[in-house]
Each structure stands twice: as structure tokens, then as C-alpha cells.
Amino acid sequence: MxxxxxxxxxxxxxxxxxxxxxxxxxxxxxxxxxxxxxxxxxxxxxxxxxxxxxxxxxxxxxxxxxxxxxxxxxxxxxxxxxxxxxxxxxxxxxxxxxxxxxxxxxxxxxxxxxxxxxxxxxxSLNWLRIFRPAEAAVNVMEMVSGVARVLRPIGSFADLVVERSGLSTLRAPVSPARRVQFQDATREEFRDAVLTLKDAFPLRPQWDRPWLDWLLDHAAQKRNFGEVAWRVGLSRNGELAGCYGYFGRPRGIGRLLQALCAPAVAGELVDDLFAHADQSGCAGLRGAGHPWLTPDLLTRRTAFLGRTYYLAHARDKALLQPIQSGQALITGLAGENWMRLIGDSFD
CATH class of the missing domain: 3.40.630.30 (Gcn5-related N-acetyltransferase (GNAT))
Structure with missing residues (x-):
């Protein structure tokens, strides 16, 4: 079925x-x-x-x-x-x-x-940021028919021509670090960052290391979206300020798995996320609703779409207040998008 x-x-x-x-x-x-x-x-x-x-x-x-x-x-x-x-x-x-x-x-x-x-x-505000329009279009066509992969060289060439012509480009600029320096991390470093940063959310999962490791093990098995890149951000005094993980592959549209940060540095996280995905060769990047990122996504050439919807119900309506105010950690690893049932294939 x-x-x-x-x-x-x-x-x-x-x-x-x-x-x-x-x-x-x-x-x-x-x-x-x-x-x-x-x-x-x-x-x-x-x-x-x-x-x-x-x-x-x-x-x-x-x-x-x-x-x-x-x-x-x-x-x-x-x-x-x-x-x-x-x-x-x-x-x-x-x-x-x-x-x-x-x-x-x-x-x-x-x-x-x-x-x-x-x-x-x-x-419910799903979002999409395109870096290479022609390659992104080919990627969408491949979802409908695998035959479209023969168009990949044409898409890459078209994006290269636009970029070299000096016309308007959607490429993500590499911004100099301001208050936070993001760097590549191991999965274990990312896990520990999530365990620390989750406490800033009033409504959050009761994660511990074994449980979060279980989730990350399953997320890492998803291959249709590419490999997972883990990044953590440190402030100038060395304190943890943010982290994110996303699936990505060259010429594909990457998928954000999870992003956490202090509200004051959300813009720097988004800038680093887009620049890293772009430099890694992704044609674009998409993600589900992360309300703490939305204001900064809005100002960075990001399109919003209603493809899937977030729904919540509780008999005690007070439990819904953190969700309605965007202060609940209930997406990505705290939701369903780590599952292979969403977007992956089975042998």
C-alpha cells in the first residue's frame, strides 16, 4: 500500500x-x-x-x-x-x-x-533558495522523468554563461564572519551542539545522546538528497552560537535537515548555509519551516511555498502557545524529516 x-x-x-x-x-x-x-x-x-x-x-x-x-x-x-x-x-x-x-x-x-x-x-512556510536556475530546472524535471538527466550539461553551461556575462546572478555571496565563525563539524560535534542549543526553546524534545544518535543514524542513511554536511558556529569568545546540517549534492537541490541558533545570529547562519551549499555545487536549497530563520530568509532572495503543512492539536491549548509563537523545536530532527520515508528510495 x-x-x-x-x-x-x-x-x-x-x-x-x-x-x-x-x-x-x-x-x-x-x-x-x-x-x-x-x-x-x-x-x-x-x-x-x-x-x-x-x-x-x-x-x-x-x-x-x-x-x-x-x-x-x-x-x-x-x-x-x-x-x-x-x-x-x-x-x-x-x-x-x-x-x-x-x-x-x-x-x-x-x-x-x-x-x-x-x-x-x-x-508551514516551506522555502526554496535557487543558486543555479538552469540546473535547478533540470533537477525538477528529473523528479518527473529520469531521462531529463541528459540535460545536465546544458543546464550547467547555461548557468555558466549567465554568470560570466555579468548578468544578474542568484549565487550566494561568501560573507565575512561577523559575530560568528561557522566551521565544518563531525556528526558527534553537531549532535552535542544540538543538545546544547535546544534548551533555548520552551517546547523541545527530551533528547539525550543515545536517542539523538539514533535519529542521526537514520538521517544519514538517506541518500537521494546527497551527503550530509554538518556545521557549527562559534562566537568570538568561543561560545557555541549555532549549528546546521543539510543534505546536498552537486547539481541537486539540497534539503535542510536542522538549523539551530540564537535569534541574534540567524542572519549569519543563513548566509553561511547558503554560501556553503552554493560552494558545494548545489543548484538550490530548500527547507521546511524554521520560524527563527524566516525573517532573514525573507531578505535573501528566498521563495516561500505551501507544499507541506504543519498541524498541531492538543486538548490543553496552552501547549500550542510555543508553536503559535514560533518558539517550539518540532521540525527536522524534532519532527519527521529525518525519516527515509520522506524523499528516499528503498532497494
């Missing part, structure tokens, strides 16, 4: 089933009370599924049970148009303190809205 819904193929890769089991059933924060949901028809056949990933958050010294909903699918939706709504209601009726999804599409968004649950605009 997953392959038919999201990959439009009938073949079942040998690695997909164990991966689904690991992600949804056998992971460090598995919760016997918060499970994925299946819809079983009258004949006993599974007709729908919604993957549910439990997580632990903390807020004002309180430990919260959270659940992320993703990978919702229905077989024969035309015959059973209410199946998706039934799965969603079953998910929201769970024992979790807060229900979240980082990757809702337009159909899922409509289901939440019928329940009077609006999207969170700050975390």
Missing part, C-alpha cells in the same frame, strides 16, 4: 518492511499506548494505514507524550471516501498530550480543517 500510494509502483523492496517496523514499532521511544493505526474492511482486509511516531517533549519542566502522524494511505479511496477521516480521528483520540504532523499534504490539511484544526503558518 505504501509503494502504490507514494511511489506509484507495485514492487515491494526487501528493505522497506523492516524499516517500517523499526521506525513505527521498535525504536527508543516506542510507546505501547501510542501506535500506528490500520483500517480493516468488512472482509478482514487492511484498507488504510496511518503511521504514528511517538516522541517525548518537555515544556516548563513537564514531560509530554507527543505523537507525529505521517504516511497516511487508503486503498480504494473512491469506494471509501471517509476512510482517511476515520484514521485521522483515531489518531487524534489517542492518549498523547499533543498531536503533530510536519508533512501534511493538501488532502490531509482539508481533513484537519474539517475538524476546525487550522495549520500553523510559521512552521
Amino acid at each position: 505504501f509503494q502504490k500510494t507514494f511511489r506509484k509502483v507495485d514492487t515491494l523492496p526487501s528493505t522497506l518492511v523492516p524499516y517500517l517496523g523499526t521506525v513505527f514499532l521498535d525504536h527508543p521511544w516506542a510507546d505501547a499506548d501510542i501506535r500506528s493505526k490500520v483500517l480493516v474492511g468488512a472482509a478482514g482486509k487492511v484498507e488504510g494505514f496511518i503511521g504514528v511516531f511517538p516522541m517525548r517533549l518537555e515544556w516548563e519542566g513537564r514531560s509530554l507524550r507527543a505523537a507525529f502522524a505521517g504516511s497516511m494511505m487508503v486503498e480504494g479511496h473512491e469506494r471509501n471516501p471517509l476512510a482517511g477521516a476515520r484514521l485521522l480521528r483515531a489518531f487524534l483520540a489517542g492518549p498523547q498530550d499533543i498531536s503533530l504532523t510536519e508533512t501534511a499534504n493538501a488532502v490531509t490539511l482539508g481533513m484537519w480543517q474539517k475538524l476546525s484544526l487550522p495549520p500553523d503558518l510559521g512552521y
Whole structure:
């Protein structure tokens, strides 16, 4: 069902089933009370599924049970148009303190809205920064048909001509370090930076080193977007000020995995992120909503688009205040985008 819904193929890769089991059933924060949901028809056949990933958050010294909903699918939706709504209601009726999804599409968004649950605009602002327009266009065409890869040399040549002609360019300038100096980091250094910087967010995951290592191990397995670059930023007195990690490959459109920083240096993080991705050969870079970066993204030739939507629900409405104010760490590694189910392929 997953392959038919999201990959439009009938073949079942040998690695997909164990991966689904690991992600949804056998992971460090598995919760016997918060499970994925299946819809079983009258004949006993599974007709729908919604993957549910439990997580632990903390807020004002309180430990919260959270659940992320993703990978919702229905077989024969035309015959059973209410199946998706039934799965969603079953998910929201769970024992979790807060229900979240980082990757809702337009159909899922409509289901939440019928329940009077609006999207969170700050975390739904997906963004795209193009460095090489022709190569980026070829990259998009390749997503539709692999045959388009024969156009790569033409795209590279077109971007080179524009750049050398002195016409307006979208290339990201390399800005001199001001208050923060960013540098390449190991995955372990990035992990430790995340564990330190997360405490600036009122609503945040209850991460420790083993759990964050587990997430990073899974994120590093995603290969369709390229290799992961880890960077940390230090202030002039050597204090940690920011960090980010993104997937990237030459001629491809990179994907931001996670970025954390003090608000005062968000502009410097964005400048370094764009310059590093550009110098690494990426045709462009995209990311999900990081509200603490949005003001600086707006002023750096960044386009915003509504491709996926962030949705949150809690019976205690006070839990939603940090999300509505953009002060919650609930995206990227703290959300769903580390999963291979989002954008990766299986053998």
C-alpha cells in the first residue's frame, strides 16, 4: 500500500518492511499506548494505514507524550471516501498530550480543517533558495522523468554563461564572519551542539545522546538528497552560537535537515548555509519551516511555498502557545524529516 500510494509502483523492496517496523514499532521511544493505526474492511482486509511516531517533549519542566502522524494511505479511496477521516480521528483520540504532523499534504490539511484544526503558518512556510536556475530546472524535471538527466550539461553551461556575462546572478555571496565563525563539524560535534542549543526553546524534545544518535543514524542513511554536511558556529569568545546540517549534492537541490541558533545570529547562519551549499555545487536549497530563520530568509532572495503543512492539536491549548509563537523545536530532527520515508528510495 505504501509503494502504490507514494511511489506509484507495485514492487515491494526487501528493505522497506523492516524499516517500517523499526521506525513505527521498535525504536527508543516506542510507546505501547501510542501506535500506528490500520483500517480493516468488512472482509478482514487492511484498507488504510496511518503511521504514528511517538516522541517525548518537555515544556516548563513537564514531560509530554507527543505523537507525529505521517504516511497516511487508503486503498480504494473512491469506494471509501471517509476512510482517511476515520484514521485521522483515531489518531487524534489517542492518549498523547499533543498531536503533530510536519508533512501534511493538501488532502490531509482539508481533513484537519474539517475538524476546525487550522495549520500553523510559521512552521508551514516551506522555502526554496535557487543558486543555479538552469540546473535547478533540470533537477525538477528529473523528479518527473529520469531521462531529463541528459540535460545536465546544458543546464550547467547555461548557468555558466549567465554568470560570466555579468548578468544578474542568484549565487550566494561568501560573507565575512561577523559575530560568528561557522566551521565544518563531525556528526558527534553537531549532535552535542544540538543538545546544547535546544534548551533555548520552551517546547523541545527530551533528547539525550543515545536517542539523538539514533535519529542521526537514520538521517544519514538517506541518500537521494546527497551527503550530509554538518556545521557549527562559534562566537568570538568561543561560545557555541549555532549549528546546521543539510543534505546536498552537486547539481541537486539540497534539503535542510536542522538549523539551530540564537535569534541574534540567524542572519549569519543563513548566509553561511547558503554560501556553503552554493560552494558545494548545489543548484538550490530548500527547507521546511524554521520560524527563527524566516525573517532573514525573507531578505535573501528566498521563495516561500505551501507544499507541506504543519498541524498541531492538543486538548490543553496552552501547549500550542510555543508553536503559535514560533518558539517550539518540532521540525527536522524534532519532527519527521529525518525519516527515509520522506524523499528516499528503498532497494
